[in-house]
Amino acid sequence: MKIVVLIKQVPDMEKVKFDSEKGTIDRKSAGTEINPFDLNALEAAIQIKEKTDATVTVISMGPPSAEDALREAIARGADEGILITDKYFGGADTKATSHTLAAAIKKMGDFHLILAGEKTVDGDTGQVGAETADYLNIPHVSYVSNIEEVTLEGLQVVSEISSGSYLKEMKLPGLITVTKDINTPRLPAFKRKMMARKAEIKKLTLADLQDFLTVEEAGLKGSPTWVNKIEVPSMPTREGKIFRDDILAATDTLIELFKETKVMEG
Secondary structure, three states: OEEEEEOOEEEOOOOOEEEOOOOEEEHHHOOEEEOHHHHHHHHHHHHHHHHOOOEEEEEEEOOHHHHHHHHHHHHOOOOEEEEEOOHHHOOOOHHHHHHHHHHHHHHHOOOOEEEEEOOOOOOOOOOHHHHHHHHHOOOEEEEEEEEEEEOOOEEEEEEEEOOEEEEEEEEOOEEEEEOHHHOOOOOOOHHHHHHHHHOOEEEEOOHHHOOOOOHHHOOOOOOOOOOOOOOOOOOOOOOOOOOOOOHHHHHHHHHHHHHHOOOOOO
16 A cells, blocks of 8 residues: 655744734744644554555655655654655645645555645645645545544545544545544654665656646646735733722622623523
8 A cells, every 4th residue: 555645844833923014924933843733644644554564655845944854754654755846836825735746646656545634733724635635636535533444445534523523435545634633643763763864855846747737837826825914913911900908899890890791691
């Protein structure tokens, strides 16, 4: 079985800064990491690999520095990494990103199963997985919280949506996006860390994908959507009052507050 995992290198969202004027994330303002949901997808793929004779290929689109994320994925158990990188891919929205990822998978050849995280913490759209499946013309299941069974022909999974949990079956080749509830990602072993440092990361440019993707379909040119404005909400501050001696005043204040918030109604 050939498994593909889609990952993205994202900034540390607790430290990153936003450019409100340009409507972009200042990715140089903080360190980077593998998107947390993608780590769940990688762990799910590795667990399947451990039970079968599967191979796991990790694919990412990004700048040359995203090679670090692919090496970490190999240290965590993946067999190989492919980096899609080119100046023409810059500024891609979810549509252009999905189209490019699908082109790279077509270039790679045969596959059985593609896994991706539910969403990314820097975009939070949850669209890339489903759109990639659409460009590949394969079925997909989203919000997978458990993989019940996997064979070369198909798989059975539990999908969690707002109305409940659903047991779904899908023929392969296909794609699933997983939630953080599916597993707890393992940490990379020291031996695999050393191996990952020497691993060869294959790189694909637009020229390599010309049979499946044009310059008009990639990057900013292939993106019909863009961020018009970013607003970072201010953190609310808590207010408090201290009554040390006047218990009646404290009681009256609480009663008025309960009335304002309608706690006393009903």
